[in-house]
Every structure is written in structure tokens, then in C-alpha cells.
Amino acid sequence: MAVNNALERDVVVSSRVRLARNYKDIPFAPAMNREWAQETIRRAADALARQRETYQLIRMENLTNAQRRQLVEHHLISYDLLKFAELSAALIGQQDTVSVMVNEEDHLRIQALLPGMQPEKTAEMVFALDDALGADDNYAFDAQFGFLTSCPTNVGTGMRASTMLHLPALARVGKLSALLQAISKLGLTVRGIYGEGSEAQGNLYQLSNQVTLGRSEEDTLKTLIAATTQIISYERGARKALQQHDAALLEDQLMRSYGEFANARILPVKEFMSRCSDLRLAASLGYVDRDYAFIDALMMDAQDGSLSVQLGGEKNEREMDMARAEYVRAKLSE
């Protein structure tokens, strides 16, 4: 079974770039009210209406909890956007690759997300979107500091570029914490799957730049790419070492995990993430014939929010875990 590791998808789940932007003539988040919030949404929506691509405007207040969570699980919005649900909105592109959060911490959080190792292409997409939104030179911008933002940690480029990394072998051999410590010295930071403050699940780690001030967008991307490239080679080395140590045992463990995954009747979400991780590693080693697109979609679509939307309503925990198991079984037997 040959696995297609194009775009380094064996290790890099996705690349993301987001820009923080604020309109210069509208109060920043702490002073935001309903009227200004509507104005922000209108401006962003109008600007995108002039684009070739169609963007769907979604006001958070119109969504059920499950629908909101589904957007978070698909990385189209952040949890933080929901803190201001009565004021906030999202503009989402057709391919689910670009989206604009309106009235999160900043007026605009413009983001692009692509599968695999594509930070530069992702950046191109987000800058094109930035041009479309800021065409009238209407952003809060300081000649010395750069873009002004609600939180000082984003001042400057306002850019956060990240790669989502799947590091099961480094986790297994216990080399992860040392590596992550070393990374922080490069001005990079590591977070869990849903960004800041979230827990690492399924051996997924989001690597992103810490610094936005005094460093160009180009340099930021270069540093991210260099560090990601390094980690890819470490992770691949660790996978090779695991196989060399005892290939049969590794295959046994991963295939047993796959067997449980494909046959369980009750699947708690934490276990689900860990089984997805095993499946992704098994696929990368050629034990299971599944492509990364399939696995990464499964990882999103069987989360509580997405499941609840499919089920037409939230259920109790046991029912959710049973629905998740049923969904996984159906998908894996496709």
C-alpha cells in the first residue's frame, strides 16, 4: 500500500495563516457595541460581495450551539468568536479554505487554511483576501509599529502563521517535551488542536509564530517553515526508529487499535482522537489503506458539534458517544 506523502501530509495536517485587522474609524473590541458591530459586519460583507468568490455571511446569534461548535471543529472560527456571539459573524468562502471572523478580539480575523505543508500558498491567499477587505486603506495602521490590534501581542504584522503537526512517534518515544522547549527559543509557540489554551489531543500540535512586532511577514513564514521542516524530519526519524525496534509489535498495536476503532459501540471523544491518531500513523506506515484527507475529515466530522448537527440536536453524553461510534463504523466500512 503506497501512501501519498505529498505536501508532507504524513506529518503536517494543515497550514494556516491569519491576520488581525481593525477599521481605524470604529472603536476597538473593548468599546464595541451593537451598532458598531453591525457596521463592521456590513463593511466586511460589502467588501467581499465585490469579489469573484461567494462568501457566506453567518451571524453567530442565528446559530444553535451545535452549529457553532461545528464551525470551531472545522477550524473556520475560533472559540473566542463565540464569546461575543450576539455581535459576531463569520464570512466563509466556498471551499472552506478562507474565512473572516468579524468582531472577535479584533474587527477582522482573516484566515486561510490549506491541507499539508503550504504556509506560503496559504499566506498568498490570506493576503489577497486582506487586500480585498482593506482596499480603501481603512485599517488602523501606525507607520512605526504596523497594524494596531486589540491585544498588544498581535501589533505589527498582525499575522499568526501556523502548521498543525501530527507527532505520534515523537510522543511515543518521549522526545516531544524537549523538542517543544527548544522550539520556543526560535520565537515559536506550540498549542493544542483548537489554538490558544486548548489541550493537545490526538498527538496534534499547532506550531505558530509568537512574535508579530519587528519581524516581517516573510521572515515569520521562513522561520515557521524552517522549524516545521526540522520537526518533520524528527518525526519521520522517530517513526523509522519505532519500526526498526519491532515492526511486528508496532503493526500489532496499531492494527488492534484500528480494530477497536472500527468495532466500538461507545466512543468517548478523547479516545476517538487517540484512535484517529493511531489510524493516521498506521496509514502513514502503509498498514491501513486510507488517505489523509479521509482521516482528517473524519477527525472533524465525528466531533460533538458536527455530530449533533447531523443528529438534529444535542443528546446526552452516552448517546453522543454511541452516535460517534456508529458514524466511525459507517465511515470505516465505506
Added chain:
Amino acid sequence: MAVNNALERDVVVSSRVRLARNYKDIPFAPAMNREWAQETIRRAADALARQRETYQLIRMENLTNAQRRQLVEHHLISYDLLKFAELSAALIGQQDTVSVMVNEEDHLRIQALLPGMQPEKTAEMVFALDDALGADDNYAFDAQFGFLTSCPTNVGTGMRASTMLHLPALARVGKLSALLQAISKLGLTVRGIYGEGSEAQGNLYQLSNQVTLGRSEEDTLKTLIAATTQIISYERGARKALQQHDAALLEDQLMRSYGEFANARILPVKEFMSRCSDLRLAASLGYVDRDYAFIDALMMDAQDGSLSVQLGGEKNEREMDMARAEYVRAKLSE
């Protein structure tokens, strides 16, 4: 998925009856030598040659270790027959349902084995075979005691009638040891899967009569049938209770076990037996669509001896466990 529980196969794996017989003019086992051993084999083979059914004569000294073990695993001979391998032989019927061990503890150990709950039919078969072998009134027989045997525990009827029971639910709810203690008061005894002194594996228990003296063959069978019938209803009750307690959890546990079983790459024999037990229970509850004949054959055919014969030679432990896993995978994907 409807399961066919005919012959009470949901609980009773098989019924077996064996008779201990000795030629009156040949020394008993303790005084046996090569010459007499040949004479015993010749007599038994000659007697069966006059039967309609063809019996295969197998001298233990001509078999490899793996072939010997394979016969034990298929319950056609006992481990004890191998203690005297240079003198002993087996005569095996075409359907693997009747066999005669020659020069085990007694000159003849005549046995019949049928699937499910059929002690009476099994007894009929073994008595027909007994008549064929002892047609010339040539057995060591005492008017007061009955048949004389090498070990006093078999004197009398020389009969051991047994049922092999699968008791996973009673084991789970922890009611097994109390039950087995009660059984001993009925003059019955419980043993592991390969008879006397063997360990219980896969929740399989062999229930058989303890007493051969002062009790008729008919009474012995009646007692065995009554006790087995009782245990069947206890086990079925325990299965129902497990389902009523938490059906989803039970199905989850058994199906996860099935998933591991069908995907493992290394399967130690102890785990293999336990997985077979889970599979058998899962089938009886309708979770898995496999019949008992399939599962019970798998349980024998993936043992070390049978596997080694298929592989054309004994391998090391890891290789055996890998071959077992491969065999199970192939069978379960049929």
C-alpha cells in the same frame, strides 16, 4: 442476526463419552512391554477392520510433535497417550467423531465426541464401537465390580461421560466457583479444556462424572444431562442479566474484542482463547454473524500443534503467535 441454538450449542460445545477397557489376557499398563503393546494394537485394529466404517491406524511413534499435539487439540487423543508414545496408537474414524486410544492408561480408551448437547447419542456411538472391539467377550471383567481398569477410579462402568461447557457470562458475574462447588456434590467434576489437570481456558469447562463404580451407565448419563441442563439455564440467565444491565456496554466490549481479534498481528495462545470466548458469546447474543461450528473449529485449528502442521514445522513463540494472528485474520475475513 438469528443464531441457531439447536443442541444447546450456545452453551454446550460438545458431548463426549469414553470407555476404559482392557484385554483380560494381556498385562495391564504398568507391566506393558513392546511385544504386548503390538498385540493390543493388532487386536484393536483387526476388530475394527471388520466394521463398515474405515478407521485410520496412527502409531504415535510415527508422528512429529506437532502432529501429536494437533490430535490432542482436536480432542481425538489425550495428552496421556503421548506419555507412552513408543507403544501407543490411535484408531480414528472418518468423521473425527469416534476414536480409540490404544495403550494409554488402559489397553483401550474408546471415545465418541459430538457437537452440542448429545450425551445419549454419543453414548450409543461409543457402545456400538465397544461391541465391535469386545465382540469375543475378551475384556477383563469382574462379575461384582464390572470392568477392571488400570486405575481404580475407572473400575465399574469404565465410563466417563462429559459435556464441554462455555460459561463466559457466569465467569463475568463471578458465580462460577460457587456453582462448580455445588456440582461436586452431585458426583460430578469439572476440568479444563484438555481434561484432567488442565487449565480452564476460554471459559470452557468440562463437566463429567466422578463415579464409575456402583452406578449404571444410564444413571451416569442421566445425572450428567440433569446437571448440564441446569447449568445451561444458569448461563443463559447470566447472559440475559448482563444484557439487561447495560446492553450497549456489553456489545461495545465484545465488539472491541472482536475488532482486536480480527486485526491483531501477534496473538498469544492464552489471549487467543479468551478472544474466541468473547466471539462465541458475541455470536450467541447476535452481535456477530458466525455459527458455532465455525468458532469451535477455529478454536482448535489455530492452536500451536495444528498451526505447526500447517506451517510444516515448529517455529519460535513470536513466529507462532504471528502465524496464529494471520490464520485468524484470514478465517475471520472469509
